[in-house]
Amino acid sequence: MKDLALLALDVAKTYGATYADIRIVEKQSESIAIKQGRVEELMTSTNYGFGVRVIADGAWGFAGSFLVEKVEIERIARLAVEIAKASAMIKKENVSLSPAKVVQDTYKSPMEIDPFKVPLEDKLALLSRAEEIVRKTPGVSISSASMNISREKKIFANLEGSYIEQEIIESGASLDAIAIKGNDIQERSYPNSHGGDVATAGFEFIKDLKLEDHAEQIATEAVQLLSAKECPSGEFTVILGGDQLALQIHESCGHPTELDRVLGMEASYAGTSFLTLDKLNKFQYGSPIINITADATIPGALGTFGYDDEGIPAQRFDIVKDGIFVGYLTSRETALVLGQQSNGCMRADGWSRIPLIRMTNVNLLPGNSSLEEMISEVKDGLYLTTNRSWSIDDKRLNFQFATQIGWEIKNGKLGAMVKNANYTGITPDFWRSCDAIAGENEWRVWGLPNCGKGEPTQIAHVAHGTAPARFRNVRVGVGR
Amino acid sequence: MIDKERIREALKTAINYSTADQLEVIASSRNIALTRFSNNYIHQNVAETNMSISIRAVVGKRLGYASTNRLDKDSIENVVDKAIENAVHRPPDLDFVSLPEPKQITERDLIARSTIEYTPKERAADVLKFINIVSPHNLVAAGAFSTGYSTIGVANSLGASAVEVISEAELKAVVMSDTSSAYASAISTSASNIDIERLATIAKETAIAAQNPIELAPGRYTVVLSPDAVADMISFMAFAGFGALSLQEGRSFMKDRFGEKILSPLVSIWDNAFDPNTIGLTFDFEGVPKQKIVFIENGVAKGVCYDSYTANKEGKESTGHALPAPNTYGPLPLNLVMAAGDSSLDDMIKSCERGILVSRFHYTNLEDPIKTILTGMTRDGTFLIEDGEIKTPIKNLRFTQSIIDALSRVELISRDRILKDAILGAVFVPWVKISEFNFTGATQF
Numbered sequence: 056m057k058d059l060a061l062l063a064l065d066v067a068k069t070y071g072a073t074y075a076d077i078r079i080v081e082k083q084s085e086s087i088a089i090k091q092g093r094v095e096e097l098m099t100s101t102n103y104g105f106g107v108r109v110i111a112d113g114a115w116g117f118a119g120s121f122l123v124e125k126v127e128i129e130r131i132a133r134l135a136v137e138i139a140k141a142s143a144m145i146k147k148e149n150v151s152l153s154p155a156k157v158v159q160d161t162y163k164s165p166m167e168i169d170p171f172k173v174p175l176e177d178k179l180a181l182l183s184r185a186e187e188i189v190r191k192t193p194g195v196s197i198s199s200a201s202m203n204i205s206r207e208k209k210i211f212a213n214l215e216g217s218y219i220e221q222e223i224i225e226s227g228a229s230l231d232a233i234a235i236k237g238n239d240i241q242e243r244s245y246p247n248s249h250g251g252d253v254a255t256a257g258f259e260f261i262k263d264l265k266l267e268d269h270a271e272q273i274a275t276e277a278v279q280l281l282s283a284k285e286c287p288s289g290e291f292t293v294i295l296g297g298d299q300l301a302l303q304i305h306e307s308c309g310h311p312t313e314l315d316r317v318l319g320m321e322a323s324y325a326g327t328s329f330l331t332l333d334k335l336n337k338f339q340y341g342s343p344i345i346n347i348t349a350d351a352t353i354p355g356a357l358g359t360f361g362y363d364d365e366g367i368p369a370q371r372f373d374i375v376k377d378g379i380f381v382g383y384l385t386s387r388e389t390a391l392v393l394g395q396q397s398n399g400c401m402r403a404d405g406w407s408r409i410p411l412i413r414m415t416n417v418n419l420l421p422g423n424s425s426l427e428e429m430i431s432e433v434k435d436g437l438y439l440t441t442n443r444s445w446s447i448d449d450k451r452l453n454f455q456f457a458t459q460i461g462w463e464i465k466n467g468k469l470g471a472m473v474k475n476a477n478y479t480g481i482t483p484d485f486w487r488s489c490d491a492i493a494g495e496n497e498w499r500v501w502g503l504p505n506c507g508k509g510e511p512t513q514i515a516h517v518a519h520g521t522a523p524a525r526f527r528n529v530r531v532g533v534g535r
Numbered sequence: 536m537i538d539k540e541r542i543r544e545a546l547k548t549a550i551n552y553s554t555a556d557q558l559e560v561i562a563s564s565r566n567i568a569l570t571r572f573s574n575n576y577i578h579q580n581v582a583e584t585n586m587s588i589s590i591r592a593v594v595g596k597r598l599g600y601a602s603t604n605r606l607d608k609d610s611i612e613n614v615v616d617k618a619i620e621n622a623v624h625r626p627p628d629l630d631f632v633s634l635p636e637p638k639q640i641t642e643r644d645l646i647a648r649s650t651i652e653y654t655p656k657e658r659a660a661d662v663l664k665f666i667n668i669v670s671p672h673n674l675v676a677a678g679a680f681s682t683g684y685s686t687i688g689v690a691n692s693l694g695a696s697a698v699e700v701i702s703e704a705e706l707k708a709v710v711m712s713d714t715s716s717a718y719a720s721a722i723s724t725s726a727s728n729i730d731i732e733r734l735a736t737i738a739k740e741t742a743i744a745a746q747n748p749i750e751l752a753p754g755r756y757t758v759v760l761s762p763d764a765v766a767d768m769i770s771f772m773a774f775a776g777f778g779a780l781s782l783q784e785g786r787s788f789m790k791d792r793f794g795e796k797i798l799s800p801l802v803s804i805w806d807n808a809f810d811p812n813t814i815g816l817t818f819d820f821e822g823v824p825k826q827k828i829v830f831i832e833n834g835v836a837k838g839v840c841y842d843s844y845t846a847n848k849e850g851k852e853s854t855g856h857a858l859p860a861p862n863t864y865g866p867l868p869l870n871l872v873m874a875a876g877d878s879s880l881d882d883m884i885k886s887c888e889r890g891i892l893v894s895r896f897h898y899t900n901l902e903d904p905i906k907t908i909l910t911g912m913t914r915d916g917t918f919l920i921e922d923g924e925i926k927t928p929i930k931n932l933r934f935t936q937s938i939i940d941a942l943s944r945v946e947l948i949s950r951d952r953i954l955k956d957a958i959l960g961a962v963f964v965p966w967v968k969i970s971e972f973n974f975t976g977a978t979q980f
Contacts, residue, residue, distance in 0.1 A: 088863055094625045096861035098600040099617050104585065116655075117581040121604045134582060138568075141655030142577040145663050175624040197784055199863075235785045238905045320573045322677035323709045325898070326914075329979075407583045444900045446933075448912040453933055453978035455910050457902040477902060477910075479933065479976050510571055510679040510707070511581070534908070534935025534975045 059128055060212040063107050066132035068214060072109035074152060076213035078364060079105040079123060080406035084205035087178055089186045091198060104406035107135040113149030114142035119407040152387040153396045155367055157216040162361020164224045165354065166257030170204035173258045178202055188270035189232045194278035197233035202261060203253065217366040225516065226260045227253025227502060230270060232277040241280035241474060242459055243273035247298045248442050253502035253516065256355045276460060279472060286461055286476035288532030292433050293478060294525045296440025299458055300419060301501035301519035307482040308347055309414040311451035312374050314383040318392065324510050326449025330380060340380040341486030344422055347375035349384055351399060351415035357502030357518040364410035367399035374417065386412050404513035411509050416500060418520030422492025429491045429525045436464040437531060439476050455479040455533060478531045485526060493522035538564040538686040542698050545588055546690035548611045555619050557593035557634045559691040561820055561859055567683030570658040575666045575675055577659060591860045592618035593634060596627035600861050632847040635823050637694035643817050646684065647725030650702040653682035661731050668735035669710045674742050678708025682726050687816060695822035701814060704729050705956065709915055710738040714748065715928065717741030718763065718895050718915035722956050724814055741894065745916040748928040750977065757890030758972040759883045764896045765873065766955035766962040768909065769804060772938045773868050773959055775904040777830045779845035780865020788905050788939055792836045799945035800834040801876055806868035812954055812963045813870040818855060825855035842866040869960035876948025876965060883947050883968040885923040892918040892925060907938040912978065933976035944970045
C-alpha cells in the first residue's frame with residue numbers, strides 16, 4: 056500500500072505539484088436499529104478509496120476515487136494537479152503551509168472488546184431487552200434502540216516524508232421513547248438524543264452504557280411529559296444538564312472558533328463567525344469561570360485520534376481561558392495568518408473529501424459547584440436537559456435550543472416537570488451570565504456523531520466534555 | 536453512458552448470484568466536481584469518482600442489508616452473502632409481505648453531455664465571471680459551483696429493473712459587503728442553464744440594497760417569503776408529515792385530518808417526478824415507478840406517500856416514494872411542487888402596508904413535528920416594507936412559527952416559481968405572502 060501512496064505523490068510532483076498528500080481510507084461499519092420490536096436496520100457496510108490533495112501553481116486541487124489501483128491512482132493524481140492549476144486562475148496569493156514535523160508513526164484506538172467480534176445475536180439481544188422495556192411501558196407510542204460501530208483504517212503520506220497509519224474504532228448506542236397524545240408529542244432519550252453517545256472505544260463502551268437500566272426511566276418520563284405543564288415564558292435562572300451543554304458548546308463555541316470559518320471560507324454554507332481576528336486574547340467571551348479547551352487526546356472520546364488528516368499530532372490547547380477568548384482551531388494553511396503552527400484540527404469525512412478544520416473534543420472545564428448546590432441557590436428557575444432542537448445564526452450569535460425535558464426550581468428545590476421548553480440568547484451575553492459550573496465528578500464527555508460542515512457536505516465525529524452549569528437571566532419559553 | 540451498462544451488470548451479478556428468497560439491489564455511480572470560492576478566489580476545488588452497491592436480502596420474513604463501494608464480481612458476491620447472513624441472524628419481521636412486483640418503467644435520462652464533461656477550467660471561468668461582476672463594487676463572493684452526473688440503478692429478484700442517469704449543475708453563492716449579504720442559487724441538469732451573469736447581478740444589487748440595516752423589534756409581521764424560504768418551510772413540512780410512516784406512527788400533522796381544510800385554500804402541494812420543472816428519477820429506490828401524489832389540495836389534506844412496506848401494512852399499493860433501504864424515515868417525497876398563484880413579487884410588496892421581505896431562512900429546525908413549530912433566522916437580505924415599498928434593510932430576525940399556522944394565513948402566491956435545492960431534493964416553489972408571521976428574536980447584524 057505504501058508503494059501506491061508514494062506513487063501518487065511522485066505523479067503529482069512530476070506534473071507540477073509543490074505539495075501533495077494522499078489518504079487511503081477503508082471504513083467498515085455496522086448499524087442496527089430496532090423500532091417497536093422490529094429490527095428496522097441491520098446493515099454492514101464497507102467503503103474504500105483514496106484522495107490526493109495537491110498545491111500546484113500556488114493553489115489547491117483535490118481528487119478522489121474508489122478504485123485503489125495503480126492506473127487510477129496515476130489518473131487521480133494528475134487530475135488533482137489539473138484542478139489545482141484551474142484554481143490558480145483565480146487566486147489571491149500562493150497557498151503556503153506552516154511548517155510541520157515529518158512523522159512516521161502508527162496509532163490505534165485503544166479498546167477492550169472488538170465490537171466486530173461480538174456475535175450479532177448478542178448485540179440484538181442487548182438492544183431488544185432495553186427496547187422492550189420502553190415498548191411495554193404504558194403510554195409509550197414509539198420505542199427504538201440503535202447501535203453503530205465502525206473501524207476506519209487510514210494511511211496518510213505527504214511529499215514532505217510523513218507516513219502515518221491509523222486505526223480508529225468507534226462504538227455507540229442509543230435508546231428512545233416517544234409518547235404521543237393528540238397533537239402532543241414528547242420524547243426522552245438515553246444516553247443522549249440525536250444518536251445517543253459514541254466513543255472511540257470497543258464494545259465495552261456500549262455495555263457500560265447499560266441501556267436496559269435506564270429504559271424504564273426514559274419511558275416513564277416521556278409519558279409523564281404528556282401531562283406535565285408547559286414551560287413558562289420569561290427570563291429565568293437556568294441550569295443546563297451536561298448533555299444539552301454539549302450542543303451549546305458545539306454551536307456557540309466550537310464552530311465560531313474554527314479559523315477557516317473566521318476567515319470566510321465557510322461563508323456560503325453555514326456562515327462566518329463573530330469571533331473575528333481582532334478579538335483574539337482580548338474578547339470577554341464568558342464569565343471568569345469559563346475555561347474551554349480543545350483536546351484531541353482524551354482517552355476514548357469521539358474526537359480523539361493520533362494525528363489529524365494533515366499529519367499533525369493530536370493536542371490540547373485553550374480556546375477560552377478565565378473567560379477571555381484565547382485560541383482558534385487551525386490548519387497548516389490558516390495557522391500562518393496567526394504566525395502559528397497548526398494545532399491539528401484538520402479532518403476529512405473519508406477518502407472522498409478534503410480535510411477541513413473540525414472540532415476535536417471541545418470541552419467546558421469543570422467548576423467547583425455541584426448540580427445539587429446550584430439548585431439549592433436558585434429561588435425561581437428551571438433545570439433543562441437533553442437537546443430536542445437547535446438553531447444559530449450565520450455568525451454564531453443568536454441561538455435557540457429546545458430541550459426534551461425540564462423541571463421548575465422553586466426555593467432551592469426541583470419542582471414540577473415542564474415540557475416544550477426552549478431558550479434563546481446571544482452567545483457572549485449567555486456565557487458571561489454563567490455563575491456556576493459543577494465539579495469534576497459530574498463532568499463527562501459526550502460524543503456527537505453528526506457535525507455537518509463544508510461543500511460537498513461532510514459529517515464529523517466530535518465530542519464535548521461538560522458538567523451541568525448555571526446561567527442567569529435566560530429567555531425561556533420563546534414563541535409560546 | 537459509460538456507467539449505465541456497468542450498473543446493469545452489477546445489478547445482474549448480484550441477482551444471479553443470490554440464494555435468498557428475494558433480493559433487492561441498488562447500484563450507483565457518482566462523478567461530481569465542485570469548485571468552491573471565498574474572498575473572491577478559489578480556495579477549495581475537488582472531484583470525486585465513486586460507485587456503490589447496496590443489498591436487501593429477504594430470507595422468509597427476515598431482512599438483512601449490506602453495502603460496499605467495490606464493484607468487482609467477488610466483492611458483489613461477498614456483499615450479497617453478508618446481507619443474507621445478516622438476514623438469517625435476526626428475528627422475522629411479521630409485517631413484511633414482499634419486495635414490490637415489477638412494473639413498467641420507461642427509463643428517462645436527464646443529461647447534458649457538456650455538463651458531464653465540464654472541465655475544472657470551465658468551472659473556474661464561470662466562477663471568475665461571477666466574481667468579476669461583484670468585486671468592482673467592494674463586494675466579496677463566496678460559493679460553490681458543482682457539475683457532474685450520477686447513475687442510479689435498482690433491481691429485484693422478482694424482475695423489477697431500471698437504471699437512469701442525471702447530470703447536474705448547481706451554483707450557490709453569497710455576496711457580502713461589510714454590513715450586508717445576499718444570496719444567489721440555481722440548479723439544473725445543464726450548466727448552460729445556470730445564468731451566472733443574471734445571478735451575480737441580482738446578488739450584487741441585493742447586497743448593495745441591504746447595506747447598513749437598522750434594528751427592528753421582533754413581533755408579528757406580514758412577510759413576503761422568497762422561494763428559498765418557502766422551499767425550506769415546505770421541505771420541513773414534508774419531512775414531518777407527508778410520508779406514510781409518520782402517519783402510521785401517529786406523528787404526522789395530517790393524522791385524522793384527511794378531507795379537512797388545514798391550510799389556506801390558496802395552498803396546493805404535490806410530489807411529481809414527471810413535472811418538467813423538477814429533477815429526479817422516475818422510479819424509487821425499490822424500483823417502483825413514481826406516482827404523482829397530492830398532499831394538500833386547495834388547503835385540504837389529501838394524502839401521503841408510500842413505499843412497499845408502509846403500503847402493505849394498509850393493503851395499499853406503493854406510490855413509488857421509497858428511500859434507499861434500510862432507513863428509519865420511511866417514504867418521503869423528493870420532487871415537491873407548490874401550486875402557483877396569480878400574484879407577483881411586486882404585487883405582494885405593493886399590497887403590503889407594513890411587513891418584512893425575507894430573502895432566505897438560515898439554520899431552520901423543527902421544535903415540534905406535529906405542531907410543525909419551526910425556528911430559524913433570516914439571512915442574506917431582510918427588508919422592511921412600508922406603504923407598499925421596500926423602505927429599509929433590517930438586521931436579521933429569528934422566527935418561531937408553526938408552518939401549518941403560517942400556511943393557513945397565506946394572502947398571495949406568485950405566478951412565477953423557481954426550482955430550489957432543499958433538505959428533501961429540489962423543490963419547485965413560488966414567492967408567498969403571509970400575515971402575522973411570528974418573529975421572536977433579533978441578532979446583531
